[in-house]
Amino acid sequence: MSRGAWSSRYGFYMVAVGSAFGLGNLWRFPFVVGHHGGGAFVLAYIFAAMLVGLPLLIAELLIGKTYRQSMDRGLKELFKQSKQSRPYRVLGIWIGRLSLLASVLMLAYYAVISGWVLFFLGAFIKASFLNRPLHPTEAFQYLMNNGTVQIFNTFFHIFLAGLIVTKGIREGIERWVQFLIPLFLILVGILLFQSLSLPGRAEALRFLLYPNFSRVSLATWIRVMGHVCFTLSLGMGVMVVFGSYLQPTSPVPRMAVRVMFADTLLSLSAGVLIFPIVISAGYDTRMLGPSLLFETVPLLFAQHGLGTFFGVAFFLCLYTAALVASMGLLEASVAHFMDRQEKLRAQATRKATAIVFLLSIVPALSSTVFSDIKIYNRGLLESIDGFIVTGLLPLVALLTAFVVGFCMKRESIEKEFLGETGSTSVRMYSSWLFAIRWLVPAFIFIGWICMLFSNS
Numbered sequence: 465m466s467r468g469a470w471s472s473r474y475g476f477y478m479v480a481v482g483s484a485f486g487l488g489n490l491w492r493f494p495f496v497v498g499h500h501g502g503g504a505f506v507l508a509y510i511f512a513a514m515l516v517g518l519p520l521l522i523a524e525l526l527i528g529k530t531y532r533q534s535m536d537r538g539l540k541e542l543f544k545q546s547k548q549s550r551p552y553r554v555l556g557i558w559i560g561r562l563s564l565l566a567s568v569l570m571l572a573y574y575a576v577i578s579g580w581v582l583f584f585l586g587a588f589i590k591a592s593f594l595n596r597p598l599h600p601t602e603a604f605q606y607l608m609n610n611g612t613v614q615i616f617n618t619f620f621h622i623f624l625a626g627l628i629v630t631k632g633i634r635e636g637i638e639r640w641v642q643f644l645i646p647l648f649l650i651l652v653g654i655l656l657f658q659s660l661s662l663p664g665r666a667e668a669l670r671f672l673l674y675p676n677f678s679r680v681s682l683a684t685w686i687r688v689m690g691h692v693c694f695t696l697s698l699g700m701g702v703m704v705v706f707g708s709y710l711q712p713t714s715p716v717p718r719m720a721v722r723v724m725f726a727d728t729l730l731s732l733s734a735g736v737l738i739f740p741i742v743i744s745a746g747y748d749t750r751m752l753g754p755s756l757l758f759e760t761v762p763l764l765f766a767q768h769g770l771g772t773f774f775g776v777a778f779f780l781c782l783y784t785a786a787l788v789a790s791m792g793l794l795e796a797s798v799a800h801f802m803d804r805q806e807k808l809r810a811q812a813t814r815k816a817t818a819i820v821f822l823l824s825i826v827p828a829l830s831s832t833v834f835s836d837i838k839i840y841n842r843g844l845l846e847s848i849d850g851f852i853v854t855g856l857l858p859l860v861a862l863l864t865a866f867v868v869g870f871c872m873k874r875e876s877i878e879k880e881f882l883g884e885t886g887s888t889s890v891r892m893y894s895s896w897l898f899a900i901r902w903l904v905p906a907f908i909f910i911g912w913i914c915m916l917f918s919n920s
């Protein structure tokens with residue numbers, strides 16, 4: 465069965481970066497940073513992105529590129545080639561299953577937040593027609609009280625992602641992303657400058673750069689690593705699938721470094737964009753939550769005459785980023801069904817979409833029908849987020865690190881690092897091997913153990 469391939473290296477960057485860029489950077493990063501005391505979280509995040517995220521990103525791309533399959537099939541091949549015994553093969557099957565579970569659960573919840581973005585896009589378009597300013601807090605409250613709108617937007621989003629994924633890898637994803645991601649970056653750049661002219665900028669920068677350890681708890685470290693997995697699209701088989709579409713000449717380690725840097729830079733920019741608004745508007749950083757992006761950034765637009773136009777452009781770009789990320793997530797389960805059950809792309813997409821539709825109903829109704837449900841004092845949406853980000857993603861990441869570090873055939877790895885691909889990769893080889901074998905598993909274990917002893 466033909467799997468398709470990226471038509472150019474630029475196309476790969478744009479899609480891999482596009483999958484990494486998304487709500488994780490602009491929506492999730494700022495409010496978790498706020499919650500965990502600013503600079504301390506930022507510092508830990510940069511550290512974890514380099515020592516945990518980068519080695520894992522290389523590992524996932526490597527599995528994809530070497531075996532040209534989705535996660536579970538790729539691992540099967542990995543164990544076959546390295547002649548491992550049966551228990552290992554069973555492990556491979558379980559990693560595949562867990563990563564599939566992570567990708568569908570993640571998409572079900574990601575689609576709900578993407579639906580919020582869609583709602584704000586619609587609200588800004590309406591405001592521009594009516595020539596009336598939009599009140600972001602009111603709009604957000606309306607959305608939270610309206611389960612039907614949330615369900616509708618979530619379904620629409622999943623349907624759209626499914627439609628694009630059905631079209632196949634090259635025409636579907638690549639063409640879209642190539643011009644929308646650069647546009648998104650330009651827009652974030654403009655807003656960043658605008659935000660940095662606000663009176664709260666000095667205090668905001670201090671908050672982001674000065675580590676305040678008083679709000680760090682034992683659970684913070686696993687949250688940081690979970691966020692790194694979230695933002696780099698790791699632990700869900702997504703980067704394995706992207707790697708499987710790479711051309712044989714593409715140098716994985718170097719590409720991974722660039723994707724990681726670009727993603728980290730975008731997250732930091734999002735922090736610098738949002739915190740001056742937070743401080744200038746007098747919010748308490750401890751109380752920040754999932755509504756943060758939606759309630760703050762529109763305040764910037766309101767400052768000048770072109771407000772609604774900016775609102776439309778910003779939410780359009782953010783929606784595009786969310787759509788690309790969702791396409792990546794859907795692609796992971798579609799590739800899984802195609803490889804495993806020999807289904808055609810359209811059939812596999814229909815199956816994956818139907819599963820995600822069903823699963824998304826619960827998070828989409830979390831602020832209405834299920835608003836009374838509390839798990840350890842947290843609402844349903846936050847609990848789902850917590851389960852995925854601090855449990856499932858680090859677990860798949862840990863197992864992947866073990867398999868690549870200890871079971872993958874050395875020649876396949878060395879071919880990638882020490883082959884024709886240039887000196888950066890050669891220099892990275894031994895540090896990467898050390899990180900993937902020891903650092904990544906140790907950090908994740910320590911993170912979980914600390915979480916067990918934490919009371920937050």
Ligand code: PHE
Pocket residue numbers: 483484485486487488489570694695696697698700702789790792793
């Ligand atoms: N990395 C994306 C973001 O930051 C989310 C994502 C996770 C996308 C997993 C694809 C796969 O928003």
